[in-house]
Amino acid sequence: MPFALYMLGLAVFAQGTSEFMLSGLGPDIAADLDVSLSTAGTLTSAFAVGMVIGAPVMAVIGRRRPRRTALLAFLVTFLLVHVVGALTTSFAVLLATRVVGALANAGFLAVALVAAIGMVEPNAKGRATSVLLGGVTLACVAGVPGGALLGQIWGWRSAFWAVALVSVPAVLAILRSVPAGTADTAGAGGARGELRSLRAPRLVVTLLLGALVNGATFCTFTYLSPVITNVTGFSESWVPALLALFGVGSFIGVTVAGRFADARPVPFLLTGTVALLAGWVLFALTAGNPVAAVVLVLVQGALSFGVGSALITRALYAATGAPTLAGGFATAALNVGAAIGPVGGGIALSAGLGHRSPLWVSALLVALALAVGAVALLRSRRQPPSGSESRWSSPQVNSATQRRG
Template structure:
């Protein structure tokens, strides 16, 4: 695997730490800036909204730039946003920097995915994307706890400066290893071609799978702390260790998914989402039993992230002529799930159904993701049938996997 793919993962680790670390900084941020915890919590929503909007907008806006240039530009904006955020005199300035930083991070995500895929052979796309995505998993395991510790001992602004330093390291490394200009694998940019590719129904079904599958994973994770302490009886001091166990499961799931995404994408998708749905339902039923809950936390991480390489690589297979915009919209789809499903979980808690109700929300969203995956499989099967009929003479045998077009390469 090219070193550049690993360095792209480092960039995601640095910026992904910022995406999630604010959850651990909220009390200090609220106290320092003189706002309420709910108001401070809106900084998380600001980042998510910036991610949803920023990915496709910046993907189109920088389409004619060499990918190296776009990646470095996004990181420079991200660094600038965090420098201003670390020095922010008030809530309004910090809020604005979160939106700007999220825009830049979304653009980096989209172009990083396209760059990683362009650096490897066609049968290694899923593995490359899993390495890039592992940066985000490591951010939840290492980056977020480290940011929380910094906030507790030095102040929340120190966590922002740490993200700046790490992003600068990633920027300099990418500047050194990525070739300048367009590589031989980068086709001439065509905004019209990429926008036309988005009209494919199968692509939007794939985006639906992304939103639902990751939403099913994130909704329970978002409320794990109160589930563990208020329902399962876990001492508050042990919560970080259990959350780290979730991250270990996620890292293992990302690794396994990267190994199977290219050979058995749909099988990986069905097994992962099916396991996540079952684990969510079991947690809802057994949350009062601490040992069982801890075991299920690991399973939730494993099953929640094993599908990640699949939902990322499928968009390249479905829309190979939109290598930048297709994954950019997929990044938005991830963040729609991150934004909406925790809101649903919060509504069930506010309605008086208790903290375990979020696990039922996860199971329900997981069931919807399974239905969407079945829809995607049906569309691909029909596409394969039409292609075989159009391309294969009556006297010939069935086409091999190597004879299939890119849009069908992801079919098991």
């Protein structure tokens, strides 16, 4: 894999840390800026909304610039808003930095996904995607606990400074390693042509599956703390370790997915999704057992991110008519899932269904994804699409077709 690809992964690590770190900094921010804890919680919501809206919008804007220029603009903006956030004493300004930072994050990830697959062979998109998403999983392993630790030692502002600092080497590496290139002009009919291509049913199904699987992931991840403390019986001190263990599993998952999502996508996705569903059901049934809970935190982290990253890869393969906007819509789909999953878990908890209920909601979302995917696969086999549109077509076949064209 090219060195520049790992530097893009470093930037994604910083951005993933920023997205998740507020879960441990909310009380300190609320006390320092004299707002309620619920008001401080809107910082997380603002970031999520900015990611959902920003991914497709920033991808459209970014396609008019060379990829290196777009990546630098998004990353420098992301870095600067964290400096402003670390310095401000105004909650309104901090809230604004979260929105702008999310827009920059969404734009960067959308362009980075497209740039990454452009750096590798046509049949290696899965491995390239796994390197980028590895930055997100490492944020779960090290970035989020590290941000919480910095907040405890030096205050919440130090976590913002750390995110800005980690972004600096990525800026320098992109300047040196990412080809300057020219503005993206691929895709029939420009941006409008690409948007029309993104309405292809098989691509829409793939993005829907990604949203459902990611919704299941973040439903349990968001409420993992009450599950392991109130159901499993661990003390609060175990929470960071188990969150990090989930992150270790997710890193394993995206790494494995990068090896199989290119060559054998259908067996990998089918087997992985069935295993993921079984894992959520088993977790819900055995959450009271400490050994089972620890094992399943690791396993479900691996399965969730393995299946999720493979779906992103399939979306990128399927979006042959939207080579510059596919990353933005894949990013938006994942963040839609990241928004609906916790809402579903919260509704179940508010309804008095117990602390295990987020696990059952995760199982329900994956079951729905499995049903949708099975129906789509059956229809695809009954009415085989053209090779350029097939969601399930082999990357080797696509690559050969591209070479002949």
